[in-house]
Amino acid sequence: MDGVWVFIGADSVIFAILFLSFMQDRLKNPALFEASRHALNMNLGGVDTLILLTSSWSVALAVQAMKRDQIDREPRLLLGGAVTGLLFMVSKSVEYFQKFAHGITPGTNPFYMWYFTLTGIHLVHVVAGTSLLTYLCVRSRRGTYDHLHRAVPESVASFWHLVDLLWVVLFPLLYLMKAA
Amino acid sequence: MSVLRERVTWVWLGLMALTCVTTWGLSKELFSPTVAVVGIFLIAAVKVRYVMLDFMELRQAPLPVRAAFEVWPAVVAAVILGFWFATPAIM
Numbered sequence: 443m444d445g446v447w448v449f450i451g452a453d454s455v456i457f458a459i460l461f462l463s464f465m466q467d468r469l470k471n472p473a474l475f476e477a478s479r480h481a482l483n484m485n486l487g488g489v490d491t492l493i494l495l496t497s498s499w500s501v502a503l504a505v506q507a508m509k510r511d512q513i514d515r516e517p518r519l520l521l522g523g524a525v526t527g528l529l530f531m532v533s534k535s536v537e538y539f540q541k542f543a544h545g546i547t548p549g550t551n552p553f554y555m556w557y558f559t560l561t562g563i564h565l566v567h568v569v570a571g572t573s574l575l576t577y578l579c580v581r582s583r584r585g586t587y588d589h590l591h592r593a594v595p596e597s598v599a600s601f602w603h604l605v606d607l608l609w610v611v612l613f614p615l616l617y618l619m620k621a622a
Numbered sequence: 623m624s625v626l627r628e629r630v631t632w633v634w635l636g637l638m639a640l641t642c643v644t645t646w647g648l649s650k651e652l653f654s655p656t657v658a659v660v661g662i663f664l665i666a667a668v669k670v671r672y673v674m675l676d677f678m679e680l681r682q683a684p685l686p687v688r689a690a691f692e693v694w695p696a697v698v699a700a701v702i703l704g705f706w707f708a709t710p711a712i713m
Contacts, residue, residue, distance in 0.1 A: 458698050465705035473712045474695070488645030493637055500632035502677045506628060512713040603677040608668045611698060614644060614662045620700075622713040 446597040450547055450604050452522050457608050460563075461615060464556050468532030471552065476480035476621035478553035481546065483537060487617040490533050491609060497526035501575065501599045504582075508592040520595075524601065534565055553599075557565040557616055567605045574598045633676040657707055663699045670695035671691050 468475045500522035507515040541547075543553075548558040577597050581587070589593050644662045653661070667675060675681040680688045689692045 447631050449688070454691075458694065458701070461698060462701050464707070465702055465709075469705060469709045472709045476712060484645065484649065488641060490639045491645070495634060495637045495641065498673065498677050501635075501684050502630040503625060503628060505679075506630065600678050602636040603673055606677070607695075610669045610673065611666055611695075611702075615702065618644065618649045618658075618662050619700060619706065620649070620658055621704070622655045622659075622709065 443593055443597060446512055450600060453604060454608075457611075459613065460560060464560065464615065465570065466551050467556065472621045474551055475553045478551060478557075479617065479619070481541075481544075482557070482617050483540070484617050486533060487613050489528055491613050493519060493526050493530050493533065494606045494609050497523050497530070498603050500526065502577075503523050505592065505596055507588045508595060509589050511580070511588045516582040517579055520575055520582055524572055524575040524579055527568055527575060527602075530568055531565065531619050534561065536567075543579060559595050560612055560616065561593055564605070564608055567601075567608070571598070571602045575602065630676055633672050637669050637672060659701060663702055667699035670698075671696055684711040 453477035456472045500519050504516050504523065507513075507519060529587075546554055574596065578598055578618075582595075631661045644665050644711075648661045648665075674691050674695075676679055678691075683691075
């Protein structure tokens with residue numbers, strides 16, 4: 443389990459540096475960042491946050507079920523986590539498609555470079571997490587995980603909650619931060 | 623196991639409510655940029671803290687580990703808000 447916490451800590455620090463770099467770039471051209479931000483779909487971003495929080499909740503309940511040896515509950519709770527992860531990917535795809543349809547790409551301006559970079563790196567995390575949750579879901583149907591055998595699912599769950607908390611900061615940073 | 627008896631369920635409901643407050647409340651024109659941005663990022667830091675403590679179960683972690691992770695949302699919010707106040711106004 444220690445290795446996963448080192449990874450989570452390192453990943454958190456990398457994202458913190460990326461957030462700082464975004465703010466440094468914004469400092470140079472706040473008017474451009476403000477105008478570009480208005481083209482983002484705030485409602486979709488808010489719904490994405492609700493989706494990831496629900497996903498984390500479902501996975502946290504799955505870990506609680508493992509601790510209590512409630513093996514029959516595990517597959518559907520893990521499936522809930524995987525399906526909501528997939529829903530987030532669909533939502534992000536729709537958002538990217540809308541941007542490309544309007545001719546907005548990472549090369550449009552520095553704001554969109556940051557938008558695609560930050561959400562893209564985060565999306566890679568979502569794809570990895572959803573794949574791992576799907577794997578756990580399949581394994582849990584065979585009764586693999588209980589209070590004695592939960593190191594792997596707990597590691598995946600911790601990673602999935604990291605994905606959630608990174609989005610909790612990313613969303614207001616890109617979508618909600620008004621200019622003074 | 624009733625989900626309503628689980629602490630994580632109440633934490634999840636709180637996080638969902640706070641998300642609605644920031645996305646469809648504080649971001650509206652009704653609030654000044656300063657109130658909106660400070661409120662939104664303080665709430666984001668609180669949300670991250672609860673995700674760490676209850677979903678990641680850091681509440682039960684050894685104190686040094688818990689403290690190391692709890693510093694993250696505080697530092698991130700402070701840096702973002704620090705840069706936001708340092709950025710020239712466009713109005």
